[in-house]
Amino acid sequence: MKKRLSRRTFLKSGLKKGAFISAPAFVPAVVLGVGDKPGANERIQIGVVGMGARGQNLVGNLPDSAQAVAICDCSKSRLRRFFKPKGKFKKILAPFLSGDDAQKLTQYQDVRDLLEHQKLDGMMIATPDHNHAWIALRALTKGLDLYLEKPLTTTIADGRKVVEATKLYKRIVQVGSQQRSMELNRFACEFIRSGITQGQGLGKISHIDARNLPGPLIYHSFPKEDQPDDLDWNLFCGPTPLRPYNKAFWIKDEYKVGKILWRGWDFWKDYSGHLVTNWGAHSFDMVQYALGEDRSGPVEIEVQKPTQKELQKMALEWANKTPVDPHLGLASENQRRFWPVTLRYRSGIELRLRSEIKRMCFHGENGKLFISRNKFSVDPPELVRDPPDPSLAKRWQGVGIVARPHIQNWLDCIKTRSQPHAPVEVGHRSNTVCLLINIARELGKNLRWNPKTEQFVGDEKANLLLQRTQRKEFRI
Numbered sequence: 063m064k065k066r067l068s069r070r071t072f073l074k075s076g077l078k079k080g081a082f083i084s085a086p087a088f089v090p091a092v093v094l095g096v097g098d099k100p101g102a103n104e105r106i107q108i109g110v111v112g113m114g115a116r117g118q119n120l121v122g123n124l125p126d127s128a129q130a131v132a133i134c135d136c137s138k139s140r141l142r143r144f145f146k147p148k149g150k151f152k153k154i155l156a157p158f159l160s161g162d163d164a165q166k167l168t169q170y171q172d173v174r175d176l177l178e179h180q181k182l183d184g185m186m187i188a189t190p191d192h193n194h195a196w197i198a199l200r201a202l203t204k205g206l207d208l209y210l211e212k213p214l215t216t217t218i219a220d221g222r223k224v225v226e227a228t229k230l231y232k233r234i235v236q237v238g239s240q241q242r243s244m245e246l247n248r249f250a251c252e253f254i255r256s257g258i259t260q261g262q263g264l265g266k267i268s269h270i271d272a273r274n275l276p277g278p279l280i281y282h283s284f285p286k287e288d289q290p291d292d293l294d295w296n297l298f299c300g301p302t303p304l305r306p307y308n309k310a311f312w313i314k315d316e317y318k319v320g321k322i323l324w325r326g327w328d329f330w331k332d333y334s335g336h337l338v339t340n341w342g343a344h345s346f347d348m349v350q351y352a353l354g355e356d357r358s359g360p361v362e363i364e365v366q367k368p369t370q371k372e373l374q375k376m377a378l379e380w381a382n383k384t385p386v387d388p389h390l391g392l393a394s395e396n397q398r399r400f401w402p403v404t405l406r407y408r409s410g411i412e413l414r415l416r417s418e419i420k421r422m423c424f425h426g427e428n429g430k431l432f433i434s435r436n437k438f439s440v441d442p443p444e445l446v447r448d449p450p451d452p453s454l455a456k457r458w459q460g461v462g463i464v465a466r467p468h469i470q471n472w473l474d475c476i477k478t479r480s481q482p483h484a485p486v487e488v489g490h491r492s493n494t495v496c497l498l499i500n501i502a503r504e505l506g507k508n509l510r511w512n513p514k515t516e517q518f519v520g521d522e523k524a525n526l527l528l529q530r531t532q533r534k535e536f537r538i
Contacts, residue, residue: 087115087453105129106473109182111173111197112189113140116211116313116463118147120186122154123466129163132180133168138292141169154462173197177204184234184476187211192333193300195220198235199538202227205475209469212347213339214486214493216332218516219529221490223538228486236472236482237489239347241435243468245454247348250438253446254352254424254431263445264426269412270349271419274376276384277331277399277500278336278444284308301532302332321382329384331500336399337383339496345422347484347492348433349413352424356488359495360405360413360511363502367401376400376417398503405495415499501527 108124109132110117121144122129134143145164147155158164170176177200184207187197195215198208202224214237215221228235241247257263286306289295295307305311311333314326327333328340335342350356368376377386377400405413426432430441436455440446458464468483475482494516501524502509510519518524 085493087233098522106476107131107181107183108186109134109176109180109184110186110188111135111145111176112193112211113137114188114305115151115189118144118151118155119462120188120469121158122151122462123464124156124158125466125470125473127470128163130158131163131166131182132168132176134173134176136171136294136297137290138171139290140173150461150521165176174200177201177206179496182206184208184472188238190298190327190333191339192216192302192327193298194530195224196301196538198224199227202233202235204233205231205233207234207472209238209472210486210489211234211345212489212493213496214334214489216335216339216497218497219526221493222516225486225490227408231506234472234475234479234482235486235489236468236475237484237486237493238465238468239344239484239489240458240463240465240468241344241348242351242484242488243471244436244458245450246436246438246452247433248431249450250431251348251352254426255354257426257428258354263428264424264431264440265428266426267353267411268425268427269414270425271423272345272349272413272415273341273419273422274400274402274415274417275337275342275345276377276380277335277338277503279385279396279399280331280504281305282310282330284310295536299533301464301530301536304533305332319385322385323382325384331504335496335500337380338499339493342493342496342499343493344435346413346487346495348422350488350492350495352433353407353409353411355407356491359407359491359511360498361405361408361511361513362511363498363511364404364406365398365401365502365506365508366403367506373397373400398506400499401506402505403499403502405498413495418426434462 106128108128108130110121110130111134113133113135117133117135124130133141133144144155145159168180170180185201186209187194187201188211189197191213194210198210201208215224221461224235253263254267256266258267285308287308296304298312299305310324311324311330312326313324314328315323317324329336334340350359357535380386390536403415421432421434426434429445432439436458454502457467498509498511503525504527509521509524512519516528
């Protein structure tokens with residue numbers, strides 16, 4: 063007989079422990095020392111680094127229990143733009159800019175100056191991915207708690223360093239995988255997990271179908287352009303090679319090339335894992351959660367070489383998101399970033415990335431569960447009795463990417479010193495899944511992975527890709 067999971071059973075299993083509490087009242091702020099925690103009624107002093115779209119969204123989502131006291135960006139024009147936002151950001155930032163906190167903001171171009179001179183309790187890091195690790199490590203050594211946007215890092219080795227530094231300095235780090243806080247996503251993942259451990263819900267899982275997201279482009283030689291006077295290009299490049307400036311490496315989502323809203327730094331391996339780590343950091347995080355693999359991961363990665371006709375079809379499916387020009391997007395090694403991949407866990411459960419899949423689906427012995435951001439559905443629907451109230455989804459909706467409850471969970475944990483919904487080890491392990499996909503594609507071969515040692519088994523060439531050479535100025 064098929065067993066069903068009720069909301070009451072689920073709440074008893076742990077969701078109540080992560081319930082959100084209301085924001086504390088305003089009182090004058092007190093800056094903390096290393097190892098201290100704020101009092102119940104103190105506003106937490108926050109610095110925000112990276113004032114692109116995500117950084118603006120974070121400030122607009124900051125609960126009243128915290129105060130943004132400093133903003134930082136390598137581009138001074140981005141700092142100026144923050145105070146005169148356009149489009150949707152006008153509405154997102156209006157409450158903040160009309161209040162007293164905006165008048166007290168300190169601005170920095172170099173995050174090292176911010177860390178040296180600004181008194182903070184915590185920092186929100188929303189820079190391009192390649193700058194996450196070195197900024198996070200410096201901030202941790204200063205005793206700051208972090209809200210670190212996903213994906214955690216661009217390499218697995220850097221991710222492990224951030225995890226160990228978090229432990230060493232006893233800091234609270236929340237990764238920006240906000241689906242971890244969404245009630246409907248949490249219910250769905252616990253529903254799946256109960257089936258694996260207790261025979262409830264879907265029962266045993268055979269495989270998960272997921273969308274075949276494209277990986278990053280290998281470096282392309284664009285001509286040198288005159289860089290803006292108010293941009294510190296050295297800071298933008300950070301630990302990566304100091305390339306000649308070209309806006310194609312920097313500006314994201316602000317102009318079009320053909321039908322593509324150009325994603326700038328997000329396209330390139332030096333700076334990002336592209337859609338595998340951008341979108342996949344959310345999707346595969348749900349897989350890790352549902353399978354109970356939060357501190358482990360897959361053990362085998364298999365790549366499937368498509369025919370040229372299949373490859374062209376895959377590339378054209380993404381033509382509005384990523385370059386497919388024959389001299390760029392489909393040139394030599396860049397072809398492999400579209401290859402289908404299968405990841406296998408020690409339990410035998412497979413995560414299959416296929417181009418025909420549009421919604422992620424868990425296949426169990428009792429039925430199927432489809433999951434996406436802030437929603438899920440089950441087939442047959444009677445497997446779930448008394449599901450979460452659908453109205454809970456509304457608190458995650460609104461202008462911009464609403465992250466307020468996830469941020470509030472971080473702020474609550476700063477005060478209680480308890481683990482947040484998306485702690486750094488969890489964010490690192492989910493990001494590792496993404497990076498394993500990109501490494502297997504780059505090499506064009508199957509790999510075996512030891513999640514305990516975080517090394518590839520019997521493949522030194524693959525192990526060389528676990529880390530990258532970093533410029534001395536930004537090395538920790």
